[in-house]
Amino acid sequence: MKTTMLTLLACSNSELLARWEGSVFSMSSAITANSLRQTRDKIHKLQPDLLLLDYNLLGPDQQKDVLEIAISAPQTKILLFSPKLPDNVEWMLFKSGIKGCCDLTMPAEQIRYAIKAILKGELWIRRSLTSFMLDELVEVSMEKERIESAIHDLLSNLTKREYEIAMLVGHGESNKRIANRLDITERTVKAHLTEIFRKLQISDRIKLALMMKDTVSAIKPSQASQPFNHPSYFA
Secondary structure, three states: OOOOOOEEOOOOOHHHHHHHHHHHOOOOEEEEOOOOOHHHHHHHHHHOOOOEEEEOOOOOOOOHHHHHHHHHHOOOEEEEEEEEHHHHHHHHHHOOOEEEEEEOOHHHHHHHHHHHHHOOOOEEHHHHHHHHHHHHHHHHHHHHHHHHHHHHHOOOOOOHHHHHHHHHHHOOOOOOHHHHHHHHHHHHHHHHHHHHHHHHHHOOOHHHHHHHHHHHOOOHHHOOOOOOOOOOHHH
16 A cells, blocks of 8 residues: 555656756655657556656657556646747646646746645646636536537426436436335336436436436426426436
8 A cells, every 4th residue: 555655757858857856856756768668658557646757758649648658547647848839738637637848948946836736636827728727617618508508408298107207217216215105116217317318318227317317316307397397307
C-alpha cells in the first residue's frame, strides 16, 4: 500500500529535471522517466499521484498521448510543461486530461504553487483560456437540455400507471415492493415494465433506474408536471 505521495518526473532535459526535483523535494517521493515509452510503463506499473510531463517528450499527436496517459491512470494528476502554445491547442490538452500547464522556464518556487493547486483539485490555467471554459460550459448545458427534452418526450408516452412504476424503479424499489405499494400483482408490474422498456427504447431496469434518477430529477417542474400532476411522482 502506498503511504506517501509519489511523483513521476518525465523529462529528458537535465536542467528542467533539476528544477522539478527542487520543486518536489520534501513534498513527495520522486522517480524519473526519460522517454514517452518509459513514462507509460512507469505510469501503468506505479500509478503515481502526480506526473510532471515535458511537452517535448510527447509524439507528434500530443493530445492522443496525453489522453492515453490520463485514461491509463485516472487518479494521476498531470502537470504539463511546454513552450508557448496556441490557446486552442492548450485547451484541447486540458480536455484530454492535464490539470495544469506551465512554461518550461517556470522557477521551482512557482512550480510548487502549481503542484499544490492541482493537488487540491484546482486547475493551473492561463486567464486567456477562460473563454474556452465558458464556451464549454454553455455547450455542455445546451446538450444537457437537449437530452432532458428528448427524455421528457419519451416519458410523455407513458401512461400514468407506467410512469408511477418507472419512478418507483428509479427509487430502487423491487417488483415485489412496487406490487405491494400499488396493490397489484408482480406479474402486472412485469407487464408494465415490458411496455415501459418498449416505449423508452431501453432494454433493462438498470437503464430505466438511471434514466429516472439522473435525468427526470433535472427536468423543470413545469415540464415534468404537464403529463402527470400527482405530487408523489416527484417525491
